[in-house]
Amino acid sequence: MDTPFTYSQMYLLQALGVAFSLALIGFVVEAIRRNRLNERYAILWLAAGAVLLALSIFRPLLHWVALSLGVSYPPSLLFLVSFLFLLVIVLHYSLVLSAQRDAIRRLAQAVAFLERALDETDGARRRE
Amino acid sequence: MRPLVVIPTLNEAANIAAVVDGVRGTCGADVLVVDDGSDDGTAGLARAAGATVLRHACNLGIGAAVQSGFLYAIAHGYDAVVRVDGDGQHDPGFIPVLLDELARDRADIVVGSRFLAREGYQSTVVRRVGIVILGVLSALVGARVTDPTSGYWALNRRALDVLGRWHPDDYPETQSLLLATRAGCRVREVPVVMRPRHAGNSSISTVHAGFYMLKVILAVLIERLRSR
Numbered sequence: 609m610d611t612p613f614t615y616s617q618m619y620l621l622q623a624l625g626v627a628f629s630l631a632l633i634g635f636v637v638e639a640i641r642r643n644r645l646n647e648r649y650a651i652l653w654l655a656a657g658a659v660l661l662a663l664s665i666f667r668p669l670l671h672w673v674a675l676s677l678g679v680s681y682p683p684s685l686l687f688l689v690s691f692l693f694l695l696v697i698v699l700h701y702s703l704v705l706s707a708q709r710d711a712i713r714r715l716a717q718a719v720a721f722l723e724r725a726l727d728e729t730d731g732a733r734r735r736e
Numbered sequence: 737m738r739p740l741v742v743i744p745t746l747n748e749a750a751n752i753a754a755v756v757d758g759v760r761g762t763c764g765a766d767v768l769v770v771d772d773g774s775d776d777g778t779a780g781l782a783r784a785a786g787a788t789v790l791r792h793a794c795n796l797g798i799g800a801a802v803q804s805g806f807l808y809a810i811a812h813g814y815d816a817v818v819r820v821d822g823d824g825q826h827d828p829g830f831i832p833v834l835l836d837e838l839a840r841d842r843a844d845i846v847v848g849s850r851f852l853a854r855e856g857y858q859s860t861v862v863r864r865v866g867i868v869i870l871g872v873l874s875a876l877v878g879a880r881v882t883d884p885t886s887g888y889w890a891l892n893r894r895a896l897d898v899l900g901r902w903h904p905d906d907y908p909e910t911q912s913l914l915l916a917t918r919a920g921c922r923v924r925e926v927p928v929v930m931r932p933r934h935a936g937n938s939s940i941s942t943v944h945a946g947f948y949m950l951k952v953i954l955a956v957l958i959e960r961l962r963s964r
Contacts, residue, residue: 712794712796713796713797713800716792716793716794716796716800717792717796717800717803717804717807719792719793720770720790720791720792720793720804721790721804721807721808721811723791724788724789724790724791724808
């Protein structure tokens with residue numbers, strides 16, 4: 609088969625893929641350990657890392673999945689899936705942001721009312 | 737009737753004292769300034785001018801400031817609120833006029849409109865076009881108003897209950913009108929004369945007027961889709 613890459617180059621790419629996947633998983637695990645990542649996101653990113661790892665270790669996997677779905681150029685399946693994945697995540701973050709904005713608003717309003725009530729009792733005490 | 741004058745403000749140090757004085761000079765109502773996270777000392781100046789001050793720890797948007805005012809009025813047993821802008825555009829002389837409409841029970845929300853009687857400050861050309869388009873839009877969606885972006889309102893307890901529970905965020909006037917109308921509140925406009933702001937810049941620049949319009953139209957359309 610005529611390929612523009614030598615075998616050593618292909619192994620290098622594979623090694624890079626595996627290394628990147630492992631780094632992602634390692635980073636996520638470390639973030640969980642330091643309480644910097646919420647579990648529900650952790651599961652998501654660990655799953656993403658696992659999929660990337662499986663694809664880079666076992667290279668024909670992507671071809672099998674792509675061909676069985678009728679996709680003639682396997683990398684485009686990878687692009688499609690990752691694009692949709694990121695799209696859903698960003699949409700989810702928009703929902704989270706909206707909910708947090710609402711919560712912050714309620715909190716700030718509650719604090720404003722409490723401060724006002726505190727001012728009143730302070731003022732009353734000082735007048736006595 | 738026991739009215740509360742609510743003044744939502746953000747960084748209006750140059751105007752706030754004059755506005756509070758103006759209101760207190762016109763009517764005997766209590767004045768509440770809602771400071772939406774100013775960093776120029778607006779809250780202190782308002783307090784010195786004799787207003788009660790609610791202060792948001794961070795900027796939440798004009799809608800939240802107005803809502804805080806409504807919630808305060810409900811919590812403290814006021815039975816009407818007059819909403820006055822903090823930049824001096826609203827002549828406090830019209831406060832009794834707006835309240836009079838409520839007292840006669842002609843409406844639950846009285847809106848002071850620049851366009852019923854065409855005098856005084858009429859805003860820039862771009863914004864006028866936008867306001868006319870919004871007028872047509874608001875007619876389409878059911879509220880009969882000529883000045884849907886006016887923030888000079890008087891509300892009775894019924895309207896406060898509706899808008900205190902949920903109040904739109906960024907550009908609240910048009911959306912609030914719709915929301916209240918759908919909840920069964922009666923809206924009525926009275927002519928008022930507005931002045932250009934005393935000092936500083938409006939939160940809406942001419943450049944952004946087009947964008948503002950689009951956002952309001954979108955918000956109004958979304959408001960129709962919301963289930964509440």
